[in-house]
Amino acid sequence: MPESKITLEQVRHVARLARLELSPADENRLRADMDEMLAYVDKLNELDTKNVAPTTQVGEAGTPMRDDEVTNEPAADAMLANAPSRERGYFKVPKIIE
């Protein structure tokens, strides 16, 4: 049995960071899946990349500029139409501060 790449504790920690509630069955399955993937991606370590620059973007260099003009009309109702809960033109959320 090869050494495990990730523990259940780590899976729970990552799930917390990702805001995902996991059942114990989810945790076990994800640990196994992530273990397999992390073992697979280990092959990248066969490559010496000490002097290789990382690629962050493949598009053309530079940031295009444009005039900062308002092109849309206020449409609060349209923006709120998909809200799961709304009240008087606002998104409604559970109470955050006591």
Place this chain on the structure above:
Amino acid sequence: MPSELNKLTIAEASAKLHAREITAAQLTRDCLDRIAAAEPKLRAFITVCEKEALEQADAADARLAAGNAPALCGIPLGIKDIYATKGVRTTCASRILETFVPPFDATVIERLRADGAIFVGKTNMDEFAMGSSTENSAFGATTNPHDTSRVAGGSSGGSAAAVAAHECLGALGTDTGGSIREPASFCGVVGIKPTYSRVSRYGVIAFASSLDQVGPFTKSVRDAAILLRILAGKDPRDSTCSARPVPDYERALTGDVRRLRIGVPREYFVEGMQPEVEKSVRSALKNYESLGASSVEISLPHTGYAIAAYYLLATAEASANLARYDGIRYGLRVNAEDNIALYETTRAQGFGPEVKRRIMLGTFALSAGYYDAYYLKAQKVRTLIRNDFERAFEKCDLIVAPVVPTTAFKLGEKMNDPLTMYLSDIFTISVNLAGLPGMSMPCGHDSNNLPIGMQLIAPPFAEETILCAGDAFERTGAFKPRTPVV
């Protein structure tokens, strides 16, 4: 006797519409009838827009009658359910967006709409475009029109199947690691992923932003050229979108491939691939040689590392992009004690297993203590993969290779083994990592009559080279695609 106008190509239908031999209403009706007949078996659509499509057809007919209508006026298209369509539900095949109705159009939808295109419906896909078989859709898998026990490919499987089955004349997909080219190959249609940044992504639900690209599915290479010209070009609402002028791609279809230098990557013809796939692609290469092109063996030595690099980069980007689904502003909300619990339960119930798997892997790859070992390492390997292509294109103008090592696999065959599923993208993923244009087009079929695709890959912004070579192959008539059984 039905008129079956839905079987026309875009170029054919456009000529007939402009000559007033047919109406957009007839053409749209034929597509909708075909959808009604085929959908119980195919499930290529998540939402069919019959009423809207017929209204758009009437408007198109009015424009055509008035004269000077654009080329695409009256052409029925399918739209992957990843594009924001104003007033039409856009789910991304996810429970978390099941009821989401965008208040705006994606830029490419806006452009097609302005030209008078007709949208017959929103096509099925893997949830958030994560998958290679459309089995990860929250609304059920699409089947392959050539054999309904097999997958249509993914993630844009609904678009590929819909075009193959003549439910529409063309369709839009997106391609992050092969999501246009693989289903095009499995369904026997043309699918092109343009150069990264060639087409605006405003209003396209993001998966992995350094890789995602928009592209069309069509029945012919000429149709791909027609659609791409409308899709491509600068968009002030997408800062990554290139300002380069858009060529008239149709003018590149000269049929002339003399002196074209075709590179054949040795790493793309590997042991374990289906022999019929290699045979068909090699036979197409012979066709090119008889047309005056030359072929040269090339090497892309880091091919074997592409999937590993991709599954770190794409999942990392996805974990950030999908953070927005929190149950607050739109989409599903599952109420809970407090806000944090609301996020956690909403996302637990709203996302399917593959999406969770990728969010988890991506979050891990970006987390403190692991970033350098995983994410940064993958970014460096991405540079090596780009360099491979740069060197290869010193020796050739175009690369010709298989799209997928096999023809369409059986439904369920790879669902319990994520890594095996990921490996079906081995020949398509490098092209996304390098930001290159790539096209899949039919070049043969196997002994089960399943389509085989070949992939044409060119340097950045050389879509014309791809389209010219693809069209030249079509013109030889060396291979005629089989009629789907559905």
